[in-house]
Amino acid sequence: MAALTDDDKEDVLLAGRYGDLDDIQQFVAKFGAEPLADIRDDNENCILHMVCGNGHLDVLDYLLPLVPPSLLAAQNSARSTPLHWAALNGHLAVMQKLVEFPGGPGIDLIDAKNAAGRSPLGEAELAGWDEGAAWLVKMMNLDTEVGEKEKNGDAEEEADIDGPLAQQDIEVEIEDAEGQVAKMTISGGHGARSS
Numbered sequence: 001m002a003a004l005t006d007d008d009k010e011d012v013l014l015a016g017r018y019g020d021l022d023d024i025q026q027f028v029a030k031f032g033a034e035p036l037a038d039i040r041d042d043n044e045n046c047i048l049h050m051v052c053g054n055g056h057l058d059v060l061d062y063l064l065p066l067v068p069p070s071l072l073a074a075q076n077s078a079r080s081t082p083l084h085w086a087a088l089n090g091h092l093a094v095m096q097k098l099v100e101f102p103g104g105p106g107i108d109l110i111d112a113k114n115a116a117g118r119s120p121l122g123e124a125e126l127a128g129w130d131e132g133a134a135w136l137v138k139m140m141n142l143d144t145e146v147g148e149k150e151k152n153g154d155a156e157e158e159a160d161i162d163g164p165l166a167q168q169d170i171e172v173e174i175e176d177a178e179g180q181v182a183k184m185t186i187s188g189g190h191g192a193r194s195s
Helices: 006-018 021-031 047-053 057-063 069-073 082-088 092-100 106-111 120-126 130-139 144-151
Strands: 169-175 181-187 192-194
Touching: 006 021, 006 047, 021 057, 047 057, 047 082, 047 092, 057 092, 069 106, 082 092, 082 120, 092 106, 092 130, 106 120, 106 130, 120 130
Parallel strands: none
Antiparallel strands: 169 181, 181 192
C-alpha cells in the first residue's frame, strides 16, 4: 500500500463532500478502506459527515459496507453525528440508510445530542423540515411498556402490532432548543402529523 499523506486525506474528505464516487473508489483501491474510519478534518468531521450532510446517497451506499458501523455515530467537534447533518440539510433517504443500516447503531442515533443539546430530530425541527421530523418520530421507540414486555417474553395480545395498539393515536410533545413545543400525532401506523 502507498503511504497516506495529508493531501490524500483532505482529497478524500472533499470527494465525500462533493459526492465524487470515482475519487473515493480510487482512494480505496490505492490505500484500502481502513483509513476511511480515521480521517478527520480540523473540526473532527469524518467522511460520513461530508457525504451525509450533502445528501450523496450513492457514495453512502458504497461506503457503508466498507467502514466500521461505529463510524455512523462519529461525533465532530460540535458533537454532531452524520445523522445530525443529514437532518439539518433535509436528506431523508440518507437518514433512512443511517438509521436502518444492519449492524449499525440503529434508532440510538436518533437520541444522540450535539454540543447545543439537540438531537437529529431537534435539528430537523429547527430547520423546519416536517417530513424528516415526522420520520424520526415514527422510528423512535415511543411505546416502552410494550417494548419491555416483548423483551421479557411477557407480551400478551395487547402487544400485537396489528391489533388495537396499531389503531391508537399517539400524542407526542417535543421541545426544541429555544423552548418551543411542537405537538405531533402519530396515527395508528398511518404516518405523523404536527400541530
